[in-house]
Amino acid sequence: MKKQNYIIFLLFMLILASPHQAAASQPDWLPARYSDNMVIPKGKEVPFAFECKGKKKATIIFKGETYQTTLKNGWFIGIIPKQNSYGGPFEITFTADDSSQTIKNVWVGEVLFFSGQSNMEFPCKNLKPKLAVLPKTQKHISFFNVQTQGEQSKWVTPNATNIPELSALAYLSAIELSQNMNIPLGVITSAVGGSRIEEWLAPEFENHKDLLHPQSLDHINKGQKAKLLYTTNSTFLNKYIYDLSFISADANAEEAYADLVQHQRIVEKKFPTIRYLFKITKSKNKFRVSSRCTSKMGIPYIRSTNTFERTRNYPFNILVWYQGEANANDLKDAQSYRFLLDNFIKGTQLSNKDYTPVLLIQLPEYIIPENHQNTWAYIREAQANTAASNPNVRLVPALGTGNKDNVHPPDKRELARRVAAQLEQTLTNKPSVTPQLSNVVPINGTLRLIFTNTYKGLKSSDSIISGFSITDSSGKEILVKAKLINKRTVDIALPVPPKEVRYAWGNYPKFSLYNSKNIPVPAFRLIAQ
Template sequence: MPIRIWGNADAKEIVNVTLNGISQSATTDKSGKWEIVLPALEAGGPFTVQVKGKENEILFDNVMIGDVWLCSGQSNMEFSLKGSTNARKTIRHSDNKHIRLFTVPKNIQTAARGDLPEGNWEECNPLTTPDFSAVAYYFGEALQKEVDVPVGLINSSWGGTDIETWTSWESAMANPVYMVHEGKSLEQAIGYSTRDLERYHQALRTKDKGMTERWYAADRDISDLKTCELPSAWDGELANEDGIVWFYKDVVLPQSVSGLSALLSLGSIDDRDVTFVNGIKVGGTNNCFFGRRYTLNPGVLKPGRNRITVKVIDMGVKGGFTGKPKDLFLEVGGERYSLVGKWHYKPSVLTSHYGLGNLGSGPNAFSSLLYNGMIAPLVGYNLKGVIWYQGENNTNRAYAYRNLFPLMIKDWRRQWGYDFPFIWVQLANFMAVDTQPKESEWAELREAQNMALSLPVTGQVVITDLGEAGDIHPKNKKDVGQRLAANALQVAYGRDSIASGPLYRSMELVPGKIILSFANMGKGLQAKGNKYGYLNGFAIAGDDRKFVWAKAYIEGDKVVVFNEALKRPVAVRYGWGNNPDDMNLINSAGYLASPFRTDSWSGVTQPTLYK
């Protein structure tokens, strides 16, 4: 592709750019903006780029020419390599000068920006990979081996975010929730600006009364403070707030704890914490993905009353103690003291104190806030394609996702001016396995993701075999990344290969049975792990719409589904649940069929309007 390079200089200044011996000049406009377009070049490097103006020049060394992929979404894309399965070994062997990494800083903006506040391209090596997106890394590693050109990975992701915040304000007008703001800017619609956000964030850094007034002191009187039940996300008066809130819990301990070390477990906290015991700081964590387990040195605890104080900083979305009750305890002298129950609390800095209303300051407060700060500055940078991993945050509005997902894809393509390949990860299996067939928000979201395959140059990877029932962030990111790479080779590079599983196409009713037909079978359908062709994960229903588990088997290139007790079946569902962990219908390439249903009956999210 032609190489676009742009920037800023003085008005009417002539800027010259040289890359690999090829030079091009441009004159800035009245606002100082300039842009040049160099001809397409063969992949390779390293090269030097010289940008020269009237009185100064900038040199960029170690520049590569290759394929750049934008990697975006929520927490499962943000999830760092150091937290994934076999991370130490992977990081130790991650040295590859032909892979370059760029992380877009988290940035909420109420108007589209042309620049990122900071960020650098980095070579892929054990120093740079630990905190980079695991999915993106494994994708790039597998892809680069196959295409044998330099690969650049831009990670622009933020955990716990809705798809609406990644869509431009222009396209948000196609969302019924935001249509009422037609003709207004986002700032006019939301009622505050980035400047207000900056005032609030400055307060987070410098105006926490809890620190200046020593709210962590062991003898502080907390008797008049309000109380809440923990563990819990912020609720009640804090439900729509972000900011800093201090929490207190007194624990009475026996004489035997004197001189003993201890373990304080607080479970998961969203987003950050600073923790004190009896006025002594014992720990602090800046990552919501990790549970809090702090070792208390001998002498910190004492017989009688002990004060646990936790400063919680919520940067957006939903704050608070988000872990499980079993993970909230103090352990000392072989005894475990539960910390579940009543805690006192006192807010220090809240979004409502700074004119941000009850929307909070987080990225989900309104449409387009992350598009403006984390996608808009990238527009124009030539991409080979996009990989996307998001949807968990939209499951309660899965029916709306049928429109919101393709709306965002088409929005980004329109902004860039061409239909780049767009490949996504379908939601993993999660939560408890259903003992009986039931409705499912997660299944409806997967269905919405399936529907987006109607857009051109798109791909999807199914990972309902990689999830973890008790963890929304499954650790196996290697298989996710490698499946994305295989899909990209087909969708973006034109490989004649099978890179995804069977897709349901049609059904035929016969007495007592339903016969299903599929596309994308390769050399045929198979039952993974069952040489007799028996399939798991199917449910069947009659006119009463009550689904029961079904028997299913492969017959030729079809799947036959039945239940002896059901004489007149009318509909089939496959993998329809939060955690369909036993799905085993695959094609000859070994890829799982996507969950699907043959009916179009109203689901649990269909009445929900867009949000």
């Protein structure tokens, strides 16, 4: 996966374009993201911010209603209230004193934010087999791709010219969802190849201090050399700024400082978007060592080019998140992913001001060269556990869509079908489409596993159920037999008391269980108490 020097995460908070980049159909004071084909999220207040130099009063006119704006530091800020029904096409007229501009073909629909790393970024032009015929949609669909640098995007409707550059997973999922539900859709994509989850975190999530230096606090605080005093100062200009300070007695300050610098240089190489600055000061008989972390990480706000006063949230209805490969490089990384993912979800929902539904795409199968630590299995486990513990998070398993030799599987159709099915269930407030382990019952040398969301029942893609194993007290893995008892129940044989029970465990595991909607049972692991 490719690396980029600047990673911009806008949990659907779109960067404002500079005036000279606006299209001819717009005034030079209207940001590019307010363009024809725009989709307003149903059920959400939608803030607007635009700069009109020299103007004193501005309004926003939508569906015959006029909404006033407030002027702050040269920017007019207004809100269109919640729209509780689908509809369109509409127009939005922006006025500023004696000038005005109207954007057309505006719809009220579901705004879906697709984000993550390179498998989400993967464009339609790289699909294999290629798209032979462009699918027809039932209702309006618009796409907006957040640019990490350069000229900003506008809302576009899919056509033969722009489809090759669209995210394949986002495009195929949206097309299928549109055909199934016949509702207007706005699709936002913001994905960066090779990005780690640390680079997408919002500043507001809990326990932020523990993530300032991934894997590191023990290192910089070993031997209780230093008392750590945490602050989380942030700026919303063009970067994050975090401060980590600690005070140490004279005898230990120099060594503690050296440890801090050494560690952060290591982290700096691992996260190319992060840079550290160091400062050590002495006050009486104590030293204060300060570390400032600056990053081009994305933030969950619409960021202007130079001032926070110009920024306001733009809401969305559902986040589809496909990431984790870059955090599976070593075992310690993979085992700490759950904590990072939980806080990423918290930051996402906080930035969107509600409990926004999140769909987590569980990693597919893949053989990692020279990696025998099952790191992808631990990432999948973290994704499954996060979904199981949060009622607003749903899992989309990708098992069966992977490629043992290619971290970027070139066919996204089956995964898109699963994403679309889960989106439909979520939008219609129906149960998850993904089967989930709900109960475990020991019975005379067997372990009975009971699943929910099986619909018409579980089935095996093989003549025998494969993918189950246990570990004994020594940690040795033993393959075990499994039997389908009824539509919801599987019994597995226990030749010895298990330390762990595993299903589809490993980087490139065996698996065979599906529900009647052809959604695979996600990988999981049970640890004996």
